Amino acid sequence: MADPASYRPQTGEIPTNPGVYRFRDPHGRVIYVGKAKNLRSRLNSYFANPAGLLPKTFAMVHAASSVEWTVVGSELESLQLEYTWIKEFTPRFNVMFRDDKSYPYLAVTMAEKYPRVQVLRGERRKGTRYFGPYTAGAIRETLDTLLRVFPVRSCSAGVLKRAEASGRPCLLGYIDKCAAPCVGRISPEDHRALAEDFCTFMGGEARPFVSRLEKDMAAAVAELDYEQAGRIRDDIIALKKVFERNAVVLAEDTDADVFALHEDELEAAVQVFHVRGGRIRGQRGWVVEKVEDTSTPDLVEHLLQQVYGDEAGSPGRLPREILIPAEPSNLAELTQWLGGLRGAKVDIRVPQRGDKAALLSTVRDNAEHALKLHKTRRAGDLTLRSQALQELQEALDLPVALLRIECYDISHVQGTNVVGSMVVVEDGLPKKSDYRKFSVTGDAANDDTAAMHDVLTRRFRNYLQEKEVHAEAARLPGHQAALDAAVFGAAGASADTTTPAPRAKFAYPPNLVVVDGGLPQVNAAARALAGLGIDDVYVVGLAKRLEEVWLPDSEFPVILPRASAGLYLLQRIRDEAHRFAISFHRQKRGKAMTVSALDSVPGLGDSKRKALLARFGSVRSIKAATVEELMEAKGIGPSLATAIARHFSPDGDAGAANVPAINMTTGEILET
Incomplete structure (x- = not known):
């Protein structure tokens, strides 16, 4: 460097x-x-x-x-x-939105003797009328439907010449998807009129054609020509399908491109809806890696530059209006530049209300779903997972393969209900059965670094204890199957074992521990491991603001490339740990806000509270129950039943005389 x-x-x-x-x-x-x-x-x-x-x-x-x-x-x-x-x-540190394809358009070559309908990309040609843009699948489906109603020529120049020379039409002529002007079935003038009708329909004037066909169908029925009436009926259905596919969403004079983005620290998903004549003619989307650290307005500026940069002299390509999610800082210059490319005024704005704002929201939803889908597919790609693990190992200079990674996060609200989370990734995939939650209390709850030290200490102290127990169990005869079942979940543990191995709570140790935070959190985690004598587990931290990777006692962070698969994996693990910690914190906070009257009964734990509620259904019924009735609940003995009855006595301790005396040895109720 x-x-x-x-x-x-x-x-x-x-x-x-x-x-x-x-x-x-x-x-x-x-x-x-x-x-x-x-x-x-x-x-x-x-x-x-x-x-x-x-x-x-x-x-x-x-x-x-x-x-x-x-x-x-x-x-x-x-x-x-x-x-x-x-x-x-094409600099590698600039955001690049374009891929290798331009938008497809439906084109009619009106300059030719026999106008041809075709799908075209790239530069515009003189004497050709364009409609769109469309998505590739939608445009071909639309063309296939329309050719049965407007059988305009769609064959290439070579096919046309061969048909003229042989006097026989091509396949499309035989299946009535071409009027076959090449063999004289229709005159050049009539074929041109047919092409004009096609252009008129694509320009948005569908109702006159539907009305005309409906009259023709009625006339055929009146003449008892039901076969012809059936064909016309099918043509009407085809036209209505095309018309519905490009449903009106805005005023009919609206020509606009609607852009929206959904982004995170590493990537951004872009979606654009093309509205022509008030109809959604096409949709396009792609995901771009944010190699450059840019804000949303800057992304919008680069997006418009690269999408419209080649549109000089193509007034149909640039719409009159461009709707965007955020205004670039140089909006005036950008408007002037695009206006010069279009040859007319271009209005660039952020819609605030009405139908256009609603459409922008829909486009934004599409962008959000596109980014989620992209991340899901990327996470499920075995090659990318392997690449991410290898990149991490090389970037952190670790001598072992990262078969298991654990990530820890601390969550609280101003020091209350402090919790920790542990999520596990094996071979690049989450292993949710090994996720763990930690409640942090005492002095450790006073700051994040102390809480992180406490969580790591408890997790690895449990691991060391289990390791010792399993080592003892493994030395006993006939216990290997039970040990395997406890540690690895293997089936077939020996049925004749008398002392089964204990169930593993934390499985085997990770190769790498990731903590959510910077150098203080990393050093706290390293101290926890060193205090337990563990030196074969490596520790790093991922700082959220700049996505820096910190090593213990390091002066500078490790900077992974923004498009790195390794950084993406670390970010995904960190976000999952944060989500898991937040969900546990909310659960604990909600539970703390719903304190039951049973919580203050001395000696009444959580399981026995649940047993009482299962038996009586409510706290009110428990308060009204006698000692004998309380003893009917599972786990409630004479002593505890007496304590509950005394606690809920209306007069407190003074009312204790009304509670019958009980022989604590036999449980017999004594007469008072």
């Missing part, structure tokens, strides 16, 4: 004008492109204190070996130049 000080430019050399800058690596490749209103101020922020930079920025400045800049005349020019360079160099 290069030292940023080795290539830092002199402050006086950097202009204060707006501009665009590029960081290059030792091989001369551009690894980051950025823009700034003031180049000097922006570039100095990278070099003033490299140790205080965010993880991705720290990695970028140490991967680079030089920086260069270009001065421009305005912020609008910097926006244009930044997009041009990002497209040209």
Whole structure:
């Protein structure tokens, strides 16, 4: 890694004008492109204190070996130049939203002798009318349905020439999905009129065609031509299906693209709905890795740059309106730039109320589901799990494979109801049967580091005790099967064993302990293990704010790449431990808020309280019960029944004389 000080430019050399800058690596490749209103101020922020930079920025400045800049005349020019360079160099530290495909459109080549309907991507062609954009599956299904009503030519130029030469139509002509102008079944003028009708329908005017077909169907019925009437009926159903598929959601003159994002620290899911003529014509979505540490407004800016950057001279591609979840800081320049690409005004805004805000909420829900699905599939991928475990082992320089990882978290509200959680991952997958909860009391509940020390000490003290018990049990004859069943859950424990091995509560120890927190929590966990004499379990901490990985007594954290599978695994384990701790804390807090009158009875534990409630159904019935009735509950003996009756006596101790005396040896009620 290069030292940023080795290539830092002199402050006086950097202009204060707006501009665009590029960081290059030792091989001369551009690894980051950025823009700034003031180049000097922006570039100095990278070099003033490299140790205080965010993880991705720290990695970028140490991967680079030089920086260069270009001065421009305005912020609008910097926006244009930044997009041009990002497209040209595809820097690995910039957010990249595009994949290898553009949006598919339904196109009608009106400039040809026999207009052709086809699905097209990429650059627009002169003399061709475009409809969309659509998703790939929806556009082909729509085209297949419409060709039965508007049998416009859809074959290639080569197929058309062969049909004209042979005098026989292609397969589509035989199945009535092409009017076959190539063999003279329809004149070129009539075929062009058919293509015009197709374009009119795709432009949103569906009702005139449906009405005309309904009249034709009625006329066929009147002439008793039921076969023709049936065909027309099927055509009407097909048109209505297409019309319903692109249901009206906004006013019919609305042309808009609706964008929404759902993000976490490492990734962002993007969804876009394309509304044309008030109808949802298409939907597109993808997940992008947040290599660059950016806010939502910055993500929106990069998104619009990369989605619309190639649309110059294509007024149908850029809509009149773009609805976004957050305003970029340079909204005015972005609006001006996109307006120049479209050749007309573009309105970029965040909808606050009404139908458009409701549609944006729907798009946001789609983005949230897309990110969840992506993470689920990623977590279930065996290759990625193996890669994540290997990356962690190499990044932390551990000599053992990470077969088992345990993560710990502490949860409380201002020091009350302090709890700890332990979640377990084996081979990259959660093992929920080994999850554990801890209640933290006493002095350990006073701060997080003491609570973490207490939880780790209790967990591994139990492990050492179980280890000793199992070692003793293993030396007895005939106990190996019971030992295996207790530790590993193996079936077939020996039936003739007289002293079965105790049930394992904590299974075997982990290779790695992860704690939620920074250096103080990591050091507390390390002290707990050292105090128990355990030196073969490694400890790290994951600090939530910057996703830094801390080792015990280390001066600097380990910075994993933002797109690292290992960091993703650590983050997922940490989040699961936090969720488990929060759920236990809420359960404990809710239980503390519902104190029963039985809690104050001396000697009455939780199991016997439950037995009393199961027998009598309510505290009120328990208060009214006699000593003999109380003794009918499971586990309630004469002494405890007397104590309960005295406790609920209306006069307190004074009323104790009304409680009958009991022979504590025999349980016999004595006369008073």
